[in-house]
Amino acid sequence: MNLPIVWHVLGWIMTLEAGFMALPCAVAVIYGEESGWYFVWVALLELLIAVPLIVNKPRSNVFYIREGCVATALGWIVMSVMGCLPFYFSREIPRFTDALFETVSGFTTTGASVLSDVESLSYCMLFWRSFTHWIGGMGVLVFLLTVLQMPGGSRMNLMKAESPGPTVGKLRPKVRQTARILYAIYFVLTVAEIVLLMAGGMPWFDSVTTAFGSAGTGGFGIKNDSLMSYSPYIQWVTAVFMTLFGVNFSFYYLLLYRKWKQAFTFEEVRTYLLIILAATGLIILDLRHVGLAPADTVRDAFFQVSSIITTTGFSSVDFNLWPETSRTVLVILMFIGACAGSTGGGIKVSRFSVVFKTMFKELHSYVFPHSVRKIKVDGKSVEHEVIRGINVFFLTFMVLFTLSVLCLSLEGRDLVTNFTAVAATINNIGPGLELVGPTGNFGLFSDFSKYVLIFDMLAGRLEMFPILVLFYPPTWRDTLRRRRA
Amino acid sequence: MLLKQAEKRDKKKGLNIIIVGCGKVGMSIVDQLSREDHDITVIDNDPQAVQTVTNLYDVIGIVGNGASFSVQTEAGVESADILISVTGSDELNLLCCIAAKRASNCAVIARVRTPDYSDDTAYLKGRLGLAMIINPEKESAREIARIVSLPTALGVSSFARGLAEMVRVRIPEPHYLHGKRLHELSRELDGAVLVCAVERNGEVYIPDGSFQLLSGDAVTFICPSRGAKLFLNRIGFRTNQTRDALIIGGSKAGYYLARMLLAQGVEVRIIESNRDRCEQLSTFLPHATIIHGDGTDADMLREAGIETVDAVIPLTGIDEENIMLTLHAQAVSNAKVVTKINRIMFPEAIERLNLGSVVCPKLIITDIIVAYVRARSASKDYNIETLVHLFDNRVEAIEFLAEAGSPVVDKPLKDLQLRDNLLVCCINRRGSILIPGGDECIREGDSVIIVTKHAGLRELVDILA
Structure with a gap:
């Protein structure tokens, strides 16, 4: 393990975070809030730690996937720990575990909160909370790659570790250009949403934070009732943008370069939109007895579906009170998640479609035992390695999920709460059902359960293995051995 | 807007390059070009090979047949500046280049190894619009021929269209040059010779006048082509004319080398194990002695005169065999041995074997291509x-x-x-x-x-x- 280069990357991550903290400072200045100072102190602290790490250039440029995973996982942990300090020092979130949970939930774009009264936070803290979504949505390391000139092999391995999806597709030959294009699309879409929200009469602070929440598919609201009290127009805009951010960003790239044919035959995006349509239809049917106006039903159904499948977690209605079929549909959507290569979490549509195709292939082989059939996506056959990776991902996901539910059950709450609490965190959604529903929060769990959920959120965001590698002893064996020698 | 600007900035620095074929040569080219900030797309039929390249280097990979129009389009051939085709098949390489030439106005480079096409270079360049034909076998044969005609040298590169030569020698122990400062040397010899790089204990120096040479240094000097022998003679190296050479293996490289050596007036013997190939060679090279037999058999080699020839060049297709033959030749004769190594997997180990002159076709080819690409990307x-x-x-x-x-x-x-x-x-x-x-x-x-x-x-x- 080439640890010096990992430290070097960590140094840059902290510098970057310190830079990002300038924004909440600016908000504090605008609203004249004292608590803005905490961001200054934490930023300085980060720079103090980071500068020696950056100045100390690593001797070797060896950077394999192992270094990529460790740098990414440690990077996210360090970033979360540092990012929670303003909340903790300012006593606005008085307990460290809570502050950390809130920040991890922010960076991983989960949006699960431990706070019962969000509105009591100061503006700069609220802003930082939502801003962490925006940073975490596309990823810090991807951002780092747009500005830093890293040695050759490291770029791809960092991007691989951080980007969601079974395979990482580069848009351009260089990682740097790819990262820039991704961030440009991300930025433009975010600005578009802010403008449209403000056009609907939403105050600027609310528009910006809501846009951050939906761009990163995070879901931290700045109101206790999420988006329930905003106008239908704002809810529509948010719902549509959530869907947009759940689309594979390669799609926008194809549109940008006028590759229409490829764009409109993009299998994953089509399946994703189809699922949204089907789920919305199903819920509308299920809600027809509730007695709302048809327009409201359609909006509520679409908003919730869009929010859950993209793993954002905003709510325009307390869906915990919906009939059982609708609730079940939402829970299923939690697992499906958004497209690979988007800012959303979950298992991802592309993985599901490959798994279904594998299933049918297996069925086919029962009828024609000697048949040979290649699984194809977008007309191209999928390599066996990729399919194997997807299957292993599924298994790992299940194992981690089951163990987490078991850990939570030790506290003796009901299964639906525990099950959806884990589902909502490991898939980076936010609210679950029952006690952790849209109007509830995660504050009721013990510290132990919170750490389990923090682990789930990170594992979910980084898609299991980068985080698991960190806890796998052989990763560290050679490093420790050399130390001792 | 932001995007366009960023792209423009990148444009200025690098070219769009498509490389078809991720074999030894392809990898070596990617390795060198990706350090020079170009946008590289690689195409190969083998997903595994593409995977390996994209894992190691910051390039984009496409799996498919490089000669197919749709694959080339996917690789962005319309906006490409250069397409380099280095698959194992000459025909595929030529087809790739012709297809790319029709689809865009990029410069195309093909690797062509068989003498059948290689002798048509003028036609291929002129009529089919290829910017460059590269032939690793021929280029390495050329380099070997240069070394054979200057047997004391570790390596010889040619500049100024063959008018100047850059020669690498190792200073033996003890030697006249030991302890000499360069300005003393130039005063004593006042010839047209300049020492331009010295390697000592793994460090490389670009020397100035006060630099002191020591025994064991690998010295690179440049001089007019006919001056090298004279200079080496004056500073006390034995520079005998090579009269006969033994080539082990009648591969393409062997054929090219034999042709060049015969043209220099060297007597050539070729050992080849395939009967048909022997007859072919004898048709093409009537003045060479073709021996049918197993080149890895010590008796056979003695019969062919390995102990008495001036130069031995193992050119079997297998690196390990070549290295063994080199070691054997060093043990049983005083001949100058040049080793051709295709893959160089373990450079440190090969360094320790002290093989003397080593020629590596993929590196020669890479240098030629890098020179071309760099010239293209200059203003x-x-x-x-x-x-x-x-x-x-x-x-x-x-x-x-x-x-x-x-x-x-x-x-x-x-x-x-x-x-x-x-x-x-x-x-x-x-x-x-x-x-x-x-x-x-x-x-x-x-x-x-x-x-x-x-x-x-x-x-x-x-x-x-």
Whole structure:
């Protein structure tokens, strides 16, 4: 393990975070809030730690996937720990575990909160909370790659570790250009949403934070009732943008370069939109007895579906009170998640479609035992390695999920709460059902359960293995051995 | 908007390059070009090979047949500047290039190895519009032939269209050169010779006048082509004329080498195990002695005269066999041995074997392509004549064409602010080779040979600090 280069990357991550903290400072200045100072102190602290790490250039440029995973996982942990300090020092979130949970939930774009009264936070803290979504949505390391000139092999391995999806597709030959294009699309879409929200009469602070929440598919609201009290127009805009951010960003790239044919035959995006349509239809049917106006039903159904499948977690209605079929549909959507290569979490549509195709292939082989059939996506056959990776991902996901539910059950709450609490965190959604529903929060769990959920959120965001590698002893064996020698 | 700007900035620095084929040569080219900030797309039929390349380098990979229009389109051939086809098949390479040439106006380079096509270079370039035909077997044969005709040298590279040679020798122990400072040496010999790079204990130096040579140093010097032998003689190296050479293995490289050596008047023997190939060779090379037999058999080699020939060149297709044959030849005879190594998987181990002269086709080819690409990416095209990497890519020797209006032209060299670790070592002025002193000026139309530790020089102006 080439640890010096990992430290070097960590140094840059902290510098970057310190830079990002300038924004909440600016908000504090605008609203004249004292608590803005905490961001200054934490930023300085980060720079103090980071500068020696950056100045100390690593001797070797060896950077394999192992270094990529460790740098990414440690990077996210360090970033979360540092990012929670303003909340903790300012006593606005008085307990460290809570502050950390809130920040991890922010960076991983989960949006699960431990706070019962969000509105009591100061503006700069609220802003930082939502801003962490925006940073975490596309990823810090991807951002780092747009500005830093890293040695050759490291770029791809960092991007691989951080980007969601079974395979990482580069848009351009260089990682740097790819990262820039991704961030440009991300930025433009975010600005578009802010403008449209403000056009609907939403105050600027609310528009910006809501846009951050939906761009990163995070879901931290700045109101206790999420988006329930905003106008239908704002809810529509948010719902549509959530869907947009759940689309594979390669799609926008194809549109940008006028590759229409490829764009409109993009299998994953089509399946994703189809699922949204089907789920919305199903819920509308299920809600027809509730007695709302048809327009409201359609909006509520679409908003919730869009929010859950993209793993954002905003709510325009307390869906915990919906009939059982609708609730079940939402829970299923939690697992499906958004497209690979988007800012959303979950298992991802592309993985599901490959798994279904594998299933049918297996069925086919029962009828024609000697048949040979290649699984194809977008007309191209999928390599066996990729399919194997997807299957292993599924298994790992299940194992981690089951163990987490078991850990939570030790506290003796009901299964639906525990099950959806884990589902909502490991898939980076936010609210679950029952006690952790849209109007509830995660504050009721013990510290132990919170750490389990923090682990789930990170594992979910980084898609299991980068985080698991960190806890796998052989990763560290050679490093420790050399130390001792 | 932001995107366009960023792209423009990137554009200025790098070219869009498509490389078809991720074999040994393809990898080596990717390795070198990706360091020079180009946008590289690789195409190969084998997903595994593509995976390996994209894992190691910052390039984009496409699995498919490089000659197919749709695959080329996917690789962005319309916006490509250069397409390099280096798959194992000559026909596929030519087809790739022709298809790409029809689809866009990029420059195309093909690797062509069989003599059948290789002798059609003029036609391929002129009629089919290929920018360059590269033939690793022929180029390595050329380099081997140069070394064979100067047997004391570890390596010989040619510059200024063959008028100047850059020669690498190791100073034996004890020797006249041991402890000599370079300015003393040049006073004593006053010949047209310049020492331009020295390797000592793994470190490379670009020496100045006060540099002191020691035994064991690997010294690179440049001189006019016929001067090398004379110079080596004067400083006490044994430089016998090579009269006969034994080539083990009648491969393509063997054929090219035999042709070149015969042209130099060297008597050539070729051992080849395939009967049909022997007859073929004897048809094409009537003046060579073709021996049918197993080149890895010691008795066979003795029969072919390995103990008495002046040069032995193992050219079986297998690196390990070549290395074993080299060691065997070193043990049983005093012949000059040149080893051709195709893959070089373990450079450190090979270094320790002390094989003497090693020729690696993929590196020769990579240098030629890098020279071409760098010239293309400079502000003015076609200003690089030759590029050679020395000492494992740590030193570059580049031959630039000096153009009118360049800030380095018509000024005494001592007045130019040159970068450190850089030496202007030779000027070719309309066919005469000058070793420049401080008062010499570079003139328009000269080709100037630079030796430097800086990588990535693209034009002559880059020599300024």
